[in-house]
Amino acid sequence: MRDDDRLVSARGPRAAAAITTLVLCVIHGATAARDLTFWDAGELATAIGTFGIPHPPGTPLYVMLGRALWLLVPAVTPVQAGTLLSMLATALACGVVAATMARALARPSIGIAAGIAAGTMGTVWLNATETEVYGVALGCAALQLALAWRAHLLDDDRARAAVSTVAALALPLHLSAIVAAPAALLLACTARDGAVRWRSWFGGCALLGAVVLASAGRFALAAAWLLLVAIVGRLRGAETRWLTRAALGSAIAMTAVLVLWLRARHGPWLAQGTPDSWTRFVAVVAREQYAVAGPWPRRAPWWLQLGNLGQYADWQVMLGAWNEVTPHWRRTPVTLALVGLGALGGRVHWRAHPPSARAWALLLALGSVGVVALLNLRAGPSFGHGVLAADALHEARERDYFFALAFWAWGAWAAIGAHRLARGAGAAALCLLLVVGNSGGVTRREAGPEALPRTVAAALLVEAPRDALVLTSGDNDTYPTWYLQGVERRRRDVRVVVWPLLGAPWYVTESWRALGTSPPPRAAWVGGALERTGALAAAWVRAGRPVAVSIAVPVRDRERIAALAGIRCWTRTGMLDRAVHPLPAGGCPARIDRAATLAVAARLDAWRDVPPPPVSPDGMPTAWRALLRCPRALASPPDSLLEQACNLR
Numbered sequence: 001m002r003d004d005d006r007l008v009s010a011r012g013p014r015a016a017a018a019i020t021t022l023v024l025c026v027i028h029g030a031t032a033a034r035d036l037t038f039w040d041a042g043e044l045a046t047a048i049g050t051f052g053i054p055h056p057p058g059t060p061l062y063v064m065l066g067r068a069l070w071l072l073v074p075a076v077t078p079v080q081a082g083t084l085l086s087m088l089a090t091a092l093a094c095g096v097v098a099a100t101m102a103r104a105l106a107r108p109s110i111g112i113a114a115g116i117a118a119g120t121m122g123t124v125w126l127n128a129t130e131t132e133v134y135g136v137a138l139g140c141a142a143l144q145l146a147l148a149w150r151a152h153l154l155d156d157d158r159a160r161a162a163v164s165t166v167a168a169l170a171l172p173l174h175l176s177a178i179v180a181a182p183a184a185l186l187l188a189c190t191a192r193d194g195a196v197r198w199r200s201w202f203g204g205c206a207l208l209g210a211v212v213l214a215s216a217g218r219f220a221l222a223a224a225w226l227l228l229v230a231i232v233g234r235l236r237g238a239e240t241r242w243l244t245r246a247a248l249g250s251a252i253a254m255t256a257v258l259v260l261w262l263r264a265r266h267g268p269w270l271a272q273g274t275p276d277s278w279t280r281f282v283a284v285v286a287r288e289q290y291a292v293a294g295p296w297p298r299r300a301p302w303w304l305q306l307g308n309l310g311q312y313a314d315w316q317v318m319l320g321a322w323n324e325v326t327p328h329w330r331r332t333p334v335t336l337a338l339v340g341l342g343a344l345g346g347r348v349h350w351r352a353h354p355p356s357a358r359a360w361a362l363l364l365a366l367g368s369v370g371v372v373a374l375l376n377l378r379a380g381p382s383f384g385h386g387v388l389a390a391d392a393l394h395e396a397r398e399r400d401y402f403f404a405l406a407f408w409a410w411g412a413w414a415a416i417g418a419h420r421l422a423r424g425a426g427a428a429a430l431c432l433l434l435v436v437g438n439s440g441g442v443t444r445r446e447a448g449p450e451a452l453p454r455t456v457a458a459a460l461l462v463e464a465p466r467d468a469l470v471l472t473s474g475d476n477d478t479y480p481t482w483y484l485q486g487v488e489r490r491r492r493d494v495r496v497v498v499w500p501l502l503g504a505p506w507y508v509t510e511s512w513r514a515l516g517t518s519p520p521p522r523a524a525w526v527g528g529a530l531e532r533t534g535a536l537a538a539a540w541v542r543a544g545r546p547v548a549v550s551i552a553v554p555v556r557d558r559e560r561i562a563a564l565a566g567i568r569c570w571t572r573t574g575m576l577d578r579a580v581h582p583l584p585a586g587g588c589p590a591r592i593d594r595a596a597t598l599a600v601a602a603r604l605d606a607w608r609d610v611p612p613p614p615v616s617p618d619g620m621p622t623a624w625r626a627l628l629r630c631p632r633a634l635a636s637p638p639d640s641l642l643e644q645a646c647n648l649r
Contacts (some may be wrong), residue, residue, distance in 0.1 A: 020115030026606030035451035042479030049078035049487035082131025089139030114425035141180035319441025340447030345416030432631030534564020574600025
């Protein structure tokens with residue numbers, strides 16, 4: 001068979017894609033979460049279950065896909081539907097890797113190894129096993145690459161336009177999906193003889209500028225830009241005529257973001273940002289409440305940001321052997337070996353099929369150094385200590401998931417390198433090493449009577465007095481609680497407010513609305529989030545309603561809120577501090593309500609004999625397991641160390 005015929009033949013690549021997808025569905029399914037997990041997953045599951053709007057930029061396409069899957073698949077919860085969506089999208093994305101490498105290297109077995117290796121890299125695997133948007137964004141990127149292959153092989157302008165259209169879906173899905181677009185367009189604009197049609201490629205990349213403009217809320221400018229690219233493409237000749245169709249497709253794809261505005265006008269239970277007016281809609285799409293940083297000035301030194309990327313790269317292999325933030329002899333040498341195998345695999349790929357190798361190299365560069373440059377992240381929470389100033393701001397959590405595309409691409413090349421060294425045995429050994437070495441560190445199959453986030457949320461709601469205001473500290477004691485209220489309709493009389501979010505004007509309005517105060521009084525807007533929380537708590541007290549604070553709120557913040565709200569006394573009842581108001585005749589009661597705390601401890605005792613979770617860079621399971629032990633410990637006379645560990649003072 002001639003080389004051209006080999007490239008066009010689809011039987012082998014399709015078989016490789018099907019096998020890879022099936023294998024990864026089994027692997028990811030065996031380690032996937034069955035219930036709520038920490039961070040954004042609870043909020044996204046709530047959005048799926050209520051057809052709501054999660055935090056900006058709202059990800060409406062993700063919510064619609066998750067909700068459709070939930071409605072179509074019987075006997076699954078919104079959490080499970082979201083996890084299933086992540087798992088399927090990731091497995092299909094790795095099927096694209098398998099087909100790509102099988103076609104480029106004329107070996108379906110190499111394609112299968114490359115796809116499995118890409119899908120079992122640590123971050124990619126983690127993204128596939130919970131209700132999160134990043135696995136679906138990876139699937140969107142892979143679809144662009146699959147369409148680019150068709151455009152390259154068949155010189156198909158419709159496929160080129162489809163690449164741009166799918167890339168534009170990054171606006172209603174997640175902007176990380178656009179990172180792969182320049183690489184996909186590079187392959188799509190490369191002729192079968194390897195010649196790059198640079199004018200066509202630059203035109204395709206210019207279309208991506210409209211997505212970037214729209215993501216900043218500049219919709220009129222984005223529309224004008226699309227029109228300009230379409231006209232210029234039409235005038236420049238046959239090579240760029242496809243840009244007109246691509247501009248139209250991109251415009252249609254981006255209109256899916258309007259679902260945010262349409263849905264918000266129907267008052268969903270979850271409506272972060274409340275984009276029911278055009279101004280608030282633009283603010284949500286542009287993520288104004290986060291004060292998104294530009295590429296300059298750098299929020300951390302360049303070398304430190306690249307070092308942080310290196311740290312995350314070290315978290316891709318052997319997580320079962322060493323799953324902490326630091327390098328270790330059990331894991332880091334394997335990481336370095338994988339770097340060498342990836343370099344060798346890239347060389348083999350380049351010799352076998354330069355057009356796809358060139359695009360893959362650009363994909364890797366964009367997913368690593370390109371993301372570092374554009375996101376301009378602060379140092380991760382575990383990185384830069386002793387180098388940066390002691391009071392330097394760090395990211396709220398590790399951001400390795402932003403670099404999943406790079407790790408996915410490198411895993412594929414590493415499998416090719418292993419095959420080059422030891423043929424099929426080498427590639428199989430690498431895949432086995434990744435599966436066995438990572439499975440213990442990435443599994444979300446929790447040991448325990450129920451999911452840990454669900455336990456935390458249920459404890460907070462059960463303890464809350466009727467019609468209480470419950471102030472929480474962040475994502476992990478808020479989003480699971482919202483899920484129980486929004487989807488399972490438990491304790492909707494309780495108003496759960498994550499106090500750091502009160503810095504956002506829309507959230508001030510929403511929080512005061514529960515008191516029947518709309519618009520909020522002038523005092524609601526004074527100061528930052530802490531001062532606004534104090535004003536809200538004071539109004540709640542004046543209305544004769546209970547106020548409580550999650551155990552996770554640090555002592556300093558709780559006491560500041562108390563001072564601002566005129567609260568003199570707190571009583572600990574297990575997982576909550578309840579404000580005492582009005583004061584009894586004898587002054588403040590005992591700091592710990594031992595009877596109530598013992599009752600809470602009895603409900604949580606099932607966790608006492610559960611084996612501790614694996615250590616992880618995230619640290620959340622360990623931290624919350626420790627807090628669940630506080631009610632039992634506080635039922636006995638506490639010492640000062642215990643008071644600090646349980647935020648009691």
